[in-house]
Amino acid sequence: MGLEQMIPSLAGDGFFTTQVNRVIGWARKNSLWPYPFGTACCAIEMMATLNSRYDLSRFGAEVIRFSPRQSDLLIVSGRITLKMMPVLAEIYQQMGEPKWVISMGACASTGGVFNTYPQIQGVDQFIPVDVYVPGCPPRPESLIDALIKIQQIIDGQAERHEFTRPDRPVEAGVVEQAKKN
Amino acid sequence: MSDPAKPAPAVPAAAPKKPRLAENDIDHELLKRKLGDRLLRIEVAFDQTVLHVAREHVLEVLRTLHDDAELSFKMFTDVTAVDNLKREDFEPARRFKVVHIVYSLEHGKRLRLETLVPEQDPTCPSAAPIYKGAAWVEREVYDMFGIVFTGHPDLRRVLTPDYYEYHPLRKDYPLTGKGERDNFVRAEELA
Numbered sequence: 001m002g003l004e005q006m007i008p009s010l011a012g013d014g015f016f017t018t019q020v021n022r023v024i025g026w027a028r029k030n031s032l033w034p035y036p037f038g039t040a041c042c043a044i045e046m047m048a049t050l051n052s053r054y055d056l057s058r059f060g061a062e063v064i065r066f067s068p069r070q071s072d073l074l075i076v077s078g079r080i081t082l083k084m085m086p087v088l089a090e091i092y093q094q095m096g097e098p099k100w101v102i103s104m105g106a107c108a109s110t111g112g113v114f115n116t117y118p119q120i121q122g123v124d125q126f127i128p129v130d131v132y133v134p135g136c137p138p139r140p141e142s143l144i145d146a147l148i149k150i151q152q153i154i155d156g157q158a159e160r161h162e163f164t165r166p167d168r169p170v171e172a173g174v175v176e177q178a179k180k181n
Numbered sequence: 182m183s184d185p186a187k188p189a190p191a192v193p194a195a196a197p198k199k200p201r202l203a204e205n206d207i208d209h210e211l212l213k214r215k216l217g218d219r220l221l222r223i224e225v226a227f228d229q230t231v232l233h234v235a236r237e238h239v240l241e242v243l244r245t246l247h248d249d250a251e252l253s254f255k256m257f258t259d260v261t262a263v264d265n266l267k268r269e270d271f272e273p274a275r276r277f278k279v280v281h282i283v284y285s286l287e288h289g290k291r292l293r294l295e296t297l298v299p300e301q302d303p304t305c306p307s308a309a310p311i312y313k314g315a316a317w318v319e320r321e322v323y324d325m326f327g328i329v330f331t332g333h334p335d336l337r338r339v340l341t342p343d344y345y346e347y348h349p350l351r352k353d354y355p356l357t358g359k360g361e362r363d364n365f366v367r368a369e370e371l372a
């Protein structure tokens with residue numbers, strides 16, 4: 001920026017210049033608070049990822065919140081059924097912007113082996129998903145990789161000054177539909 | 182037929198018969214005496230005693246099994262159902278079979294009751310007045326097979342959502358459903 005050259009008294013150690021949106025992005029990506037929507041065996045792997053052996057807190061995402069109001073990363077880990085989909089959609093709606101979604105494992109992403117009447121064949125049909133994690137269930141390393149990819153997404157959004165996500169309208173339809181039914 | 186050059190194949194020794202479980206060793210004569218002509222048939226299937234009972238007598242038979250001191254089947258293990266639709270000898274009057282499983286803690290005996298339920302009138306008397314624990318499992322049978330248990334205190338669906346229109350374990354319901362799982366609408370399409 002050259003500010004340090006213009007004001008000589010600012011020059012020296014412990015000083016740098018940047019942009020506010022990059023600082024916000026840096027703060028966001030290193031303090032993700034996940035909401036664990038664990039419904040099946042993927043949740044066991046998610047718990048392993050959070051515990052000391054894999055230690056997700058190395059990436060600043062150890063503060064698990066059980067309230068959607070306090071979280072900004074939704075980890076959908078497990079089978080989502082007909083009865084659970086309106087619940088998941090409501091949880092997603094209740095999360096404040098900005099928010100990101102990880103679809104963890106084969107069942108959440110595609111329905112997995114459960115091509116049956118109650119099984120939602122991929123939650124991305126009804127809520128937006130940022131990162132998909134393959135595996136049945138995925139190993140903790142895969143979930144860590146997904147978290148790092150979410151951090152890269154946040155970096156990109158900060159660079160582009162995307163502080164909310166106008167391209168992703170709130171999924172009012174899912175809950176309305178369930179109430180109608 | 183027998184070739185002298187070849188030795189006859191050794192006859193495999195018969196597999197040792199599994200010892201009969203004590204809980205399956207039930208005095209049929211006692212049951213026949215207690216239940217009388219309300220008992221259509223008594224048989225042993227998979228080593229377990231099965232009573233075949235007409236639908237109108239189910240409640241009386243369960244009452245006798247529960248109350249009688251010599252029988253004392255006080256524990257209700259399960260109630261489930263079978264859909265006979267895909268059987269070769271299917272006929273609508275024998276569409277469903279309701280299966281009660283009861284256990285006698287006092288005597289250590291287990292018993293199965295089978296009742297046929299017709300397609301046109303899929304109802305069966307509820308066992309809930311005798312066994313309180315039957316209420317929830319009967320809700321599950323109602324949800325999955327659509328068998329209505331008359332006299333049930335609170336017959337609502339238990340697994341599928343309240344708005345569900347079908348009974349998924351019936352054999353004429355497709356495995357992948359009738360589109361219910363894809364029936365949620367995205368906001369973009371609504372707007």
